[in-house]
Amino acid sequence: MALAAGAYTDVGTRKNINQDAFGLRIVSNGLDESAIAIVCDGVGGMSEGEIASSVVVCAFLDWFQASMSQLMTGGLTEADIFRQWGEITNKANLGLLDYAGAKGTSIGTTATVLLLAQGRAYAMNIGDTRLYHMAAKQLRQVTRDHTLVQQEVERGLLTPEAARHDRRKNILIRCIGAEAGAKPDYYSSAQVPDSVYLLCTDGFRNVLEEKELCQALQPRRFPCREDLEEQLRNLGETVKSRGERDNITAVTIRMGKQNAAMEDTIDLESTIRLLCKRERIQPEAEELWGRINQP
Numbered sequence: 193m194a195l196a197a198g199a200y201t202d203v204g205t206r207k208n209i210n211q212d213a214f215g216l217r218i219v220s221n222g223l224d225e226s227a228i229a230i231v232c233d234g235v236g237g238m239s240e241g242e243i244a245s246s247v248v249v250c251a252f253l254d255w256f257q258a259s260m261s262q263l264m265t266g267g268l269t270e271a272d273i274f275r276q277w278g279e280i281t282n283k284a285n286l287g288l289l290d291y292a293g294a295k296g297t298s299i300g301t302t303a304t305v306l307l308l309a310q311g312r313a314y315a316m317n318i319g320d321t322r323l324y325h326m327a328a329k330q331l332r333q334v335t336r337d338h339t340l341v342q343q344e345v346e347r348g349l350l351t352p353e354a355a356r357h358d359r360r361k362n363i364l365i366r367c368i369g370a371e372a373g374a375k376p377d378y379y380s381s382a383q384v385p386d387s388v389y390l391l392c393t394d395g396f397r398n399v400l401e402e403k404e405l406c407q408a409l410q411p412r413r414f415p416c417r418e419d420l421e422e423q424l425r426n427l428g429e430t431v432k433s434r435g436e437r438d439n440i441t442a443v444t445i446r447m448g449k450q451n452a453a454m455e456d457t458i459d460l461e462s463t464i465r466l467l468c469k470r471e472r473i474q475p476e477a478e479e480l481w482g483r484i485n486q487p
């Protein structure tokens with residue numbers, strides 16, 4: 193599939209620090225394209241949330257860099273991908289626990305990851321950073337929020353509409369870095385041409401109606417990256433005008449039509465090149481992840 197992507201982040205109207213982090217990469221081997229997107233929201237109320245979110249983004253970008261050849265040549269199965277993601281999540285979780293313990297503080301982050309490779313869309317989430325998929329004029333929330341109010345909705349104690357306005361809607365029951373066990377959910381589906389994926393923090397989507405997202409994410413609106421980012425900026429300004437207090441971050445990937453096939457003699461592994469690189473991470477988080485990831 194031919195891919196285009198855009199990203200947007202803003203500190204918002206009330207906070208002094210943007211605790212969100214994101215990473216985005218698209219690569220090509222001349223025959224096909226693969227992409228990874230990660231959006232993380234440092235847990236509000238916890239010290240150094242921007243470090244926690246950035247560490248997780250660094251971890252998954254490192255994994256993508258190391259795995260590109262296998263991804264582009266079909267060398268990783270779905271089981272391999274999810275097993276490795278679980279290992280990365282656990283390593284980051286324990287590393288953040290150790291880091292926070294040494295400083296006598298608490299640290300945590302949500303995380304949502306999307307990988308487009310081998311004709312499949314693979315996803316992982318923990319917390320309330322969401323993944324949406326827009327296809328055939330239908331908007332679908334792919335991920336499930338790990339929040340107290342979502343748990344109550346599933347138990348029949350709250351309606352979805354009541355949950356949107358519940359004061360406890362930001363209380364997480366899962367995240368990375370807060371406790372010994374980090375338990376993400378995993379998702380997989382076939383790629384869909386002429387569709388759009390959106391990864392976003394709760395600050396981006398809290399005050400937007402689903403119909404607004406559905407209208408804004410129509411694939412025909414996005415022939416290139418600049419159009420994607422302009423639409424995200426427009427939505428971000430709408431969010432701020434409605435009084436959203438949180439940091440605001442979103443990443444979109446548009447899937448176009450299938451690329452034209454090339455000769456079978458092409459060396460798919462050695463011709464991989466980077467088409468798109470976008471990120472927001474804290475520089476000190478790269479060093480911290482390097483220490484956490486030492487053998």
